[in-house]
Amino acid sequence: MLLRAGVALILLGCCLAQGWGKRGNNNSTRSPRGKGSRKHNWGDKMNEQQIGAFRKSLSHTNVDRFHAALDKMRERAAERIEPNEQEKAGMYERMKQMRPHTRTPRVRPDGDTLTEVNEKQGVSQNLYGGDMALDDPQVDVILGDFVEDDDSTDDDVAARKKRQAYRNSRYPANLWGSGSASPMVYYYFDGLTANAQKMAQLAIDFWQNSTCITFVKSTTNSNRIRFFTGQGCYSYVGMIGGTQDLSLGTGCDSFGTAAHEIGHALGFFHEQSRLDRDNAITVNFNNIPSDWVDQFDKETTSTNFNYGMPYDYGSVMQYGASSASSNRQATMVSKVPVYQDTMGSDKVSFYDISMMNDHYKCKAKCTSGATCVNGGFRNSKNCNSCICPEGWGGATCAERASGCGAALTATSTLQQASITVGSGQQTVQPTWAKCHHMITAPAGNKIEITLNTLQYQQCQEGCIYTGIEVKASLDHRLTGIRYCCSDDVGQKIISEGNIVPIITYNRYYQSTFTFSYRLVPSSTASTIQLAQFPSAGATYSTSTNPNTNGGGTGGGGTTVTCTDDANCVTWASNGFCTSSTYTAAQKKQYCPNKCNMCS
Template identity: 35%
Template sequence: MRPLLLALLLIVCVNAGFSDFKDKVKDFFSGVKIGERAKKALEKLKKVFNVTKLLHVKEKLNKVKAKLLTKLVMPKEVQEALKEKLKSLIHRKKDKVSPNGDTIDEINQKHGLQDVMFQGDIILNDQQTQEVIEDVEEQVSGNRTKRQAFVDRYYPQTTWQQGVNYFFDSSVGYTLRRIFKKGAEEWSKNTCIDFRENSTAQDRIRIFVEDGCWSYVGRLGGQQDLSLGEGCDAVSIAAHELGHAIGLYHTQSRYDRDRYITLYAQNVKPDWLDQFAKQSMATNNNYGITYDFGGIMHYGATSATGNGEPTMVPSDTKYIETLGSPFVSFYELDMVNKHYKCHDKCHPSRSAKCKMDGFPHPRDCTRCICPSGYGGRLCDERPSGCGRVLMATGEYQTLTDVIGDRSAGTRAREDFKLCNYWIEAPQGSRIEVKVVSFTAGVANDGCPYAGVEIKTHRDHKLTGYRLCAPEDAGVTFISHSHIVPIITYNRMYETKTVLQYRIVGGGTRVTGIRPNPTTASPNCYDSYRCSALEKIGICTSPSFSESLKKTLCPKLCGYCR
């Protein structure tokens, strides 16, 4: 969120085989390589930036480099713990899907922007740069100012309290305009922030096509830029850059980041180390919201890698594919709603009583914004549409899901197709879910093209584990409760997910959930043909109309209430 940044975090590892990295760090701090690359990239962007000003920002940051080195040493016990953690990682082949790059850092690297942008895709203004330097001084000295975290000296001027005004430069074509608007909707549909196309507003964002994907952070006043260049034409990328524009920094820069992920500095390209800047507790207030590996503002596990290996390893290694998500997470929505005071629009006495830790919608307080995998007005139902409720027993049963659009070919589509399943068991039971197989060809950080999300946590609000690699076969999860939401999604060709599930023991009782929707209505019956139709995927196949599914297999496809 709108944090004051702490410093360019470099983990200097001098023991246990990390000496080569120490030499790389010296090269990084020499400034020579950075200067050459930055100037070359900036040469292309003279019409966009004040080049002298940007280089001045870089020079100011370089002045604090010596002080940083006194604080950035990885303790030996951390090194040992990291080695053990890496042993549990499954080696997954990362697929190259887009020739322009599959992630923001890959796209920006192709344009040489890693030496220009802060944290890979952010442009800092003078005030923000000064805040970085002040935070470095504070970290080294141990003295804290009285600045408030997040709601800092510039708040609320740095937020778009009257809505976000934007306009399209002539370089933006019709398709990219549509994609940007969809990215804006990812924020507006579940917050109180309005986005308006207005080229004459005093404060506005110019959307244009320039090298790379990048944005300024927060409302600066006047006109500010947001670039969606070649390769940035994805709804998730537009939503990510807009996340910066409304005040978000990257999740991995949270002050408490080290409790949740470990930076494997040996794998990081030295000239990308600023991507891992971290805040301090004095400059980062997350409104008491926990760290979520599955937010759209979190970079992928191999971001800025120099050798293809992970640069960030989550404390729960099964989350490694989840880093770099294409979806705005529930916790991110909660944080933005709090920062923009959207929650104040719904008085508790006149608002929906949300289940599963949802919260009243600021645009309609009688309904709820729900964690992923939950739906209905009060978050106590399976989300409507594709998918169904499955009843677990003590024996393994199989869930086979085929989702996508073969007719669209292998070019990534703008929109995801999603299916929501609930695996249920008697209250007090726990459920085991085992991955049998997943289609090859779409494995990438965050599973941005297709994947399956499995929610087995005690905290319903957390993003579940996302998987999208065939190497995940055999990975097993045990739930904390008797309900496990399963979400499959796809925006490229067609993918098949095969899971097995069964009851394995006692678990946490989940209250407030409506009765199993496949058995709640005694007048809801499936046709005798459903057993055969299930084998060809009637509930998930686009070949069958919604009305036909409701007529032939309402119970099977989850339409009964």
């Protein structure tokens, strides 16, 4: 997620494009990419005053050059990022497994999500990825292949050819504090509404309390962020230098949106743009208008660094599954179908926090202190305490998170639990009321969880107002499976391990969730296969396969027959058999039938 959806080791900056205010006949309609490309009339949903203010806020960007590059990129989007036929076939198969939802009406008239707000405000197509301004050096690095003018210097051209070197030349200078041990971000509010300022401060406090970064109010520091009421929600990426604008306009006054835009300002791009995103999602270009395809542009090895962390569907930098859709249908399809509604979260995920700590070298500050477990890490502001994955708490992340909820023990007998969470007020609350359950079964077992009832639903994409989150993966650092719709009642999950944290949360009225649970044998197939493919560097034991002689986890002595791993249906649909990451021997070992390698 760095560098675009992961952390952006932020190199860049950009400009916006041409044709401002030219409202044209059919050009004002949104058409799917497959209907043919067209140039966008930049600013065609803004009046002249709004256009002027928007351009002024992009003071680090040659706007016309930026927009010209975006136009060119959109024209060539298909050859860059459209999935192949096998990938699309797998996507359609997964879509058949997904439950149709009857969404509840919007809670906020200006839009419940950042992408809805920016579409309504008419700014999405005027920014990279729907909400990012790029300065001129960033335009050269990210959109360099599409810049066709004489403004570039010899250094710019060299940067395009050697993007990795260009990145290294600016990192860590593009971090706030330029890589110092105690990074400081200077900021001030300029004309924000009272609620937008409140949400911005909540998000600032969250990032400050979760990292080694200190935010300081200042209108005079040479490098600072100006939070202002602009046209929609957007930000520059990383520290640009001088005063850089971050807009929280109409509809942007929510914690999640503020945390997302601050994430950009600190160096994050979008999760769905990660270099490895094709292992986690398939982009459905049939549902994307031609002038929105850049929202799904994918990073390269030169612009994306994720600190070894996996793709997280619940990242606050991940757009919702139907973002930028021409028909309200999915533009992103999860390769693990049960995670479809986890995308579009308004909550900062644990991996977001962990990655930001790595990006700013916060973890290196604690050379001793608490021994954190369950994936937690030392808090750089108090090394004797830990920052824990949601669901876990205590000084070392060894306990259930405090507050409402309960520790539950699964047995072979079906048991039931119920919880009501929320303020009961029919207004959107600033943050979430939460309760935490922890279900444990004896080692060597898995846990079956069934959602029995869901009262007072808010069936919104990303479950942004209320939901129940089930962490069925072995990796509790990952965001769990989220349910928030009446259509989800009856859904059954089989965990990967014998411990399952469950988080229920609400920030609009209240919700009641009832779920049942019991232990099941470890041989029971898990509902999720979070690892889309086997680890490329590992070998798998075949001792449990009755048709295999020998065994063990080493590379030698394992006899492979034409019996597929239990996960091969999923792996094959995700492109394992055609992946260049794995050798022919590995494909034959894991999925000989699916990969047609039995002979």
